[in-house]
Amino acid sequence: MKRIDALDVLRGVAILGTLGTNIWIFTAPGGPADLLGTPSGAAETFLRFLTNGKFLGLLTLLFGVGLELQYRSAVRKGLRWPGRYLWRASLLFVEGLLHYILIFEFDVLMGYALTSMIVAYLIGRSDRVVRGWMIGAGAVHLVIVGLITLALLYAPPTAPSGTTLFSEGSWLDQVQSRLQNPGVYRVELIFIIPMGIVLFLAGSRLLRAGVFEPEGEALRRRLMVAGLGVAAPLNLLTSFAGPAWFAVDRYILPPLVALGLLGLITSVVLRLRGEPGVVRRGLTNVGRTALSCYIFQNLVASFLCYGWGLGLAARLDWLRPWWVPVAWAGICLLFMVLASLWLRRFSRGPAELAWQWAYMAPFRKSVTSAASGK
Numbered sequence: 001m002k003r004i005d006a007l008d009v010l011r012g013v014a015i016l017g018t019l020g021t022n023i024w025i026f027t028a029p030g031g032p033a034d035l036l037g038t039p040s041g042a043a044e045t046f047l048r049f050l051t052n053g054k055f056l057g058l059l060t061l062l063f064g065v066g067l068e069l070q071y072r073s074a075v076r077k078g079l080r081w082p083g084r085y086l087w088r089a090s091l092l093f094v095e096g097l098l099h100y101i102l103i104f105e106f107d108v109l110m111g112y113a114l115t116s117m118i119v120a121y122l123i124g125r126s127d128r129v130v131r132g133w134m135i136g137a138g139a140v141h142l143v144i145v146g147l148i149t150l151a152l153l154y155a156p157p158t159a160p161s162g163t164t165l166f167s168e169g170s171w172l173d174q175v176q177s178r179l180q181n182p183g184v185y186r187v188e189l190i191f192i193i194p195m196g197i198v199l200f201l202a203g204s205r206l207l208r209a210g211v212f213e214p215e216g217e218a219l220r221r222r223l224m225v226a227g228l229g230v231a232a233p234l235n236l237l238t239s240f241a242g243p244a245w246f247a248v249d250r251y252i253l254p255p256l257v258a259l260g261l262l263g264l265i266t267s268v269v270l271r272l273r274g275e276p277g278v279v280r281r282g283l284t285n286v287g288r289t290a291l292s293c294y295i296f297q298n299l300v301a302s303f304l305c306y307g308w309g310l311g312l313a314a315r316l317d318w319l320r321p322w323w324v325p326v327a328w329a330g331i332c333l334l335f336m337v338l339a340s341l342w343l344r345r346f347s348r349g350p351a352e353l354a355w356q357w358a359y360m361a362p363f364r365k366s367v368t369s370a371a372s373g374k
Contacts, residue, residue: 004212006269009280011062011287013265016332017055018108019297023328024048025106026298026305029314031166032105042240044321049239053254056108058261060196063112064119064203071123071204082120084363089116091358095291095351101178104298105185111192118193119200130201137197144190145247152244167314168307191251199255211262214270220263227260282336289339289349296351297335301327 024044028034040048070088074081096109122133165177178185210216211223235253238245269280276284286293303309304327316323342349348356 005284006212006266007062007065008284008287009269010058010262010265011290012283012285012336013261013287014055014059014062015286015290015293015297016283016335017051018059018294019301019331020051020055020328021048021053022104022106022298023301023324023331026301027313027316027320027324027327029167029317031163033163041321044324045239047321047325049236052239053250054235054257054261056250057199057255057258059108060112060192060199060255061203061206061258061262063116063196064200065207066203067116067119067123067200068204068207071120075124081124084359085120086117087362088359089113089120091355092116095295095355099295099298100185101175103295103302105178106188108188108192109294110186111189111196114189115193115196115200119197119204122197122201123204127205130205134198134201137194141191141194141198141251144194145251148247149245152246155244164307166306167311171306171308174306174308191247195251195255199258202259206262212266217267220267223259223263224267225260227257227262228264229260231256232260282340285339285343286336288343289352291355292342292349292351293335293339297331300331300334304331 024035025032067085070085071081074083074085090113093110093113096107096111096113099109100107122130165173169177206219209219211219231253235249235257238249238253241249272280305311305313307314312323312327339349346353
């Protein structure tokens, strides 16, 4: 199957873009609760608007594209579907669970794994069935966001949490907190699963519609108009509308902006000629090691910001918000370099290599037996 170059660049942008959202969590001295409980200045609100939810949406679309490619590969090889893909999704769930417990409260891999187990049974169905599921899941998503927004609009203002878990707590303290409070930290799954069903299926159908082909220019233009011309300005308004609009600001408009970003970035990549430059190579290599970069960039950010590491979130709070994008850019540059150096010697990232070994482990015995004629 021909490799789609734009996909690696898009994955790289999405992975580094998710850090652009998460970095505000890492750099909040009081932890994630402070982002909702403490009013932000205009500068910080605008900086957070640039990434909030948009690259989560883009990454979710790309997971749908990847699922479509896995489905095509299975059909081409005559394999039963979903078959082994469910084992692949189970491993992703375990990976996400470990990432959640050991590193980061707001892991998305668990949600993607659960969503992919549902979508795996839908991806080969008729357009009518897929459209029905997209409408149904989208309606559920809108109802959930609407109810939460109404609750926040009429809820009394909340004070900052005042917790020192992130600024002073040990790594084991944070692990214990994640184990004790899954209902708090895993609430995002309520949004990710119905939204993920819609975006996974949208990614699959966009691939079938030729969005990554030169002939898909008209489709990409429509995505850019809807996402960047309409949804992005509305998203800017909700960003300044206050904490009560948090769910709309993250889970309704940003996925639409993500469609525009997909169209824009794909168009730019398709128009580029000649050998890739430093930036494009770096983004491509991050995209090829996406799982590794996602996990380890969160680990590096945790070490830099939390009390069990360098504790920069508390030490540099007086420089907020300006030091936050600098930290994000530094981590992005680090992983663009590390990914490029790693791929000079290996075909996959370290997490991808471990994951591939685990994925193939149950099937090695049967393959070996078949090869030996037993």
